[in-house]
Amino acid sequence: xxxxxxxxxxxxxxxxxxxxxxxxxxxxxxxxxxxxxxxxxxxxxxxxxxxxxxxxxxxxxxxxxxxxxxxxxxxxxxxxxxxxxxxxxxxxxxxxxxxxxxxxxxxxxxxxxxxxxxxxxxxxxxxxxxxxxxxxxxxxxxxxxxxxxx
Amino acid sequence: xxxxxxxxxxxxxxxxxxxxxxxxxxxxxxxxxxxxxxxxxxxxxxxxxxxxxxxxxxxxxxxxxxxxxxxxxxxxxxxxxxxxxxxxxxxxxxxxxxxxxxxxxxxxxxxxxxxxxxxxxxxxxxxxxxxxxxxxxxxxxxxxxxxxxxxxxxxxxxxxxxxxxxxxxxxxxxxxxxxxxxxxxxxxxxxxxxxxxxxxxxxxxxxxxxxxxxxxxxxxxxxxxxxxxxxxxxxxxxxxxxxxxxxxxxxxxxxxxxxxxxxxxxxxxxxxxxxxxxxxxxxxxxxxxxxxxxxxxxxxxxxxxxxxxxxxxxxxxxxxxxxxxxxxxxxxxxxxxxxxxxxxxxxxxxxxxxxxx
Numbered sequence: 273x274x275x276x277x278x279x280x281x282x283x284x285x286x287x288x289x290x291x292x293x294x295x296x297x298x299x300x301x302x303x304x305x306x307x308x309x310x311x312x313x314x315x316x317x318x319x320x321x322x323x324x325x326x327x328x329x330x331x332x333x334x335x336x337x338x339x340x341x342x343x344x345x346x347x348x349x350x351x352x353x354x355x356x357x358x359x360x361x362x363x364x365x366x367x368x369x370x371x372x373x374x375x376x377x378x379x380x381x382x383x384x385x386x387x388x389x390x391x392x393x394x395x396x397x398x399x400x401x402x403x404x405x406x407x408x409x410x411x412x413x414x415x416x417x418x419x420x421x422x
Numbered sequence: 423x424x425x426x427x428x429x430x431x432x433x434x435x436x437x438x439x440x441x442x443x444x445x446x447x448x449x450x451x452x453x454x455x456x457x458x459x460x461x462x463x464x465x466x467x468x469x470x471x472x473x474x475x476x477x478x479x480x481x482x483x484x485x486x487x488x489x490x491x492x493x494x495x496x497x498x499x500x501x502x503x504x505x506x507x508x509x510x511x512x513x514x515x516x517x518x519x520x521x522x523x524x525x526x527x528x529x530x531x532x533x534x535x536x537x538x539x540x541x542x543x544x545x546x547x548x549x550x551x552x553x554x555x556x557x558x559x560x561x562x563x564x565x566x567x568x569x570x571x572x573x574x575x576x577x578x579x580x581x582x583x584x585x586x587x588x589x590x591x592x593x594x595x596x597x598x599x600x601x602x603x604x605x606x607x608x609x610x611x612x613x614x615x616x617x618x619x620x621x622x623x624x625x626x627x628x629x630x631x632x633x634x635x636x637x638x639x640x641x642x643x644x645x646x647x648x649x650x651x652x653x654x655x656x657x658x659x660x661x662x663x664x665x666x667x668x669x670x671x672x673x674x675x676x677x678x679x680x681x682x683x684x685x686x687x688x689x690x691x692x693x694x695x696x697x698x699x700x701x702x703x704x705x706x707x708x709x710x711x712x713x714x715x716x717x718x719x720x721x722x723x724x725x726x727x728x729x730x731x732x733x734x735x736x737x738x739x740x741x742x743x744x745x746x747x748x749x750x751x752x753x754x755x756x757x758x759x760x761x762x763x764x765x766x767x768x769x770x771x772x773x774x775x776x777x778x779x
Binding site for chain 2: 283287289291293294295296298300303305307388390391394395403404406407408409410411412413
């Protein structure tokens, strides 16, 4: 991440909802879902608009003037989001004005990304094994998708 | 007419030919709306028991303005097959949705596990479902039939099909949400056993008006064989299947406790604990969203952002609790009834003019 690229939530396959202290993001790409907390909630809000690392850092620095190492924290978090394909990077200039970041009264909490992969089986691609003479796929034995319900 | 409309029309023609032999008609009330079920031949009657509690009234009454008509047939008992699909095999998506034949108003899916074709047209208020041999349908389709159709139809009206159990008392109820194995069925059946009303153990419909309501879809319940001893009251309950899990048909034994609808008062996220007695603990809406949205959305054909937003809106406006499951299954209804009583009192404080019905 040497260049200051513009990052944006990948709305093609990621949906999210913001709460006061957490963002829940769901990826239809691979069936993962995520809990984003700490200052990650604010970073995510800026990434929904589209922002580069420098501008995100500047907004956070205004909210947390005494916090050191903010740029590195932002860059690492953005890289983590990229690794999970939650955001995209583009070589374009940011045009939108970013909203102010309000400091958390409880103090600065580094960005946290918690990934959950326990639902990925539900998005398993059903392979078309065989097509009958009538053109329709032949039924295959697939266990109930909610298998395990007690 | 585009390819999708043309194929849908051809499917409907095939159903009408199938219906010339024998046709069974039922009128259901689903999420408060009249739905007509047309079954050609005998095979697809296998799907009827799970829906039978929703029957509206006299089958001969044709005066309804049906919100949806669902036509079911199989080739084995009608001798009629649909035309071959107009799409290539690379068009099948993760849940069998046909990528090139899917719009918000016209949807197709072929579920490989069920061996079932589902088609739905919003404009025609019509759904068509076909399988080759209905007696080969897996038990989970007989226990919770036509999920893609309910999902597409409810979603188009701004409502939601949710992967959740639901129980109620005096018209107020809770959703019990979480992935398979989290305890939804056990909790719902424990509450039913204790005298509470039952709306479902796996899937429910939710309408999202000013006061969200939960609607029953299926009068079935399923349990693993090794969990049966915890609910001895189900010993004599009719069973639709004993294969992968036991699937119960609750109509005969619990007819008076199968509720069709209730006001949603709380969302419960079950989790196992080492304690003997179950307990409740308030949790964030975000936690409930994590428990409900992925397990719902990842199981349904052609689900997307609008469905997620609806679920998010629901959890944001509904009190959410962790339901710590204890060994005392019988005590689960006690704490849920206590919670419902508290929410009713709270509601009365805020709306003193509204009397409970």
